[in-house]
Amino acid sequence: MTDTVSLVEITEKNLSDILKLKVAPAQESFVASNAVSIAQAHFNKAAWFRAIQAEEKFVGFAMLFDPSQPGFEGTEEEHADIWLWRFMIDERYQKNGYGVEALRLICAHTKTRPSFERLLASYVDAPGGPEEFYLNYGFEKTGKIEDGEVVISIDL
Ligand SMILES: CC(C)(COP(=O)(O)OP(=O)(O)OC[C@H]1O[C@@H](n2cnc3c(N)ncnc32)[C@H](O)[C@@H]1OP(=O)(O)O)[C@@H](O)C(=O)NCCC(=O)NCCS
Numbered sequence: 001m002t003d004t005v006s007l008v009e010i011t012e013k014n015l016s017d018i019l020k021l022k023v024a025p026a027q028e029s030f031v032a033s034n035a036v037s038i039a040q041a042h043f044n045k046a047a048w049f050r051a052i053q054a055e056e057k058f059v060g061f062a063m064l065f066d067p068s069q070p071g072f073e074g075t076e077e078e079h080a081d082i083w084l085w086r087f088m089i090d091e092r093y094q095k096n097g098y099g100v101e102a103l104r105l106i107c108a109h110t111k112t113r114p115s116f117e118r119l120l121a122s123y124v125d126a127p128g129g130p131e132e133f134y135l136n137y138g139f140e141k142t143g144k145i146e147d148g149e150v151v152i153s154i155d156l
Pocket residue numbers: 023024027030031086087088089090093094095096097098099100101122123124128129130131132133136
């Protein structure tokens with residue numbers, strides 16, 4: 001089932017489908033809406049974003065902060081690391097294994113980018129949050145907290 005998961009470009013044609021994808025109300029503080037993420041992506045050259053498709057349906061959204069993207073001018077600190085900036089599976093499609101499979105594809109993409117040895121991510125430490133999901137996948141805590149979120153990383 002999960003071998004049909006893919007990361008696809010967002011176009012004028014599929015945009016409205018992606019904007020309809022939502023997490024559960026109790027998860028809304030864990031991730032920005034896709035509308036906000038896509039708007040931010042258009043003003044940040046480090047943004048690399050894709051829809052997550054599974055079995056012909058759009059099920060989620062992922063966005064990297066990838067400072068190796070062409071045209072990104074940032075500070076030395078910003079250039080140091082690649083981050084999983086946004087990641088969500090619509091509430092209707094959660095717990096089907098799509099999140100894990102999409103994360104695998106994101107890690108595989110990240111490995112193709114130059115000069116990064118790890119992928120960083122961060123999460124809100126709250127009941128029902130994604131901590132277990134990330135730690136089960138293989139992310140480890142870095143010991144840092146940034147903007148109130150727990151920073152984790154996985155070696156590439
Ligand atoms: C976190 C998220 C992306 C996981 O997606 P998903 O498609 O439901 O995950 P999967 O079905 O691939 O789950 C894989 C494993 O993680 C577990 N898991 C998934 N979400 C979990 C959660 N929130 N808490 C604990 N375990 C979770 C699943 O039970 C499964 O475990 P199993 O293999 O032992 O059965 C999804 O729950 C989501 O969008 N959450 C809201 C937004 C969010 O928190 N995003 C992260 C921002 S940092």
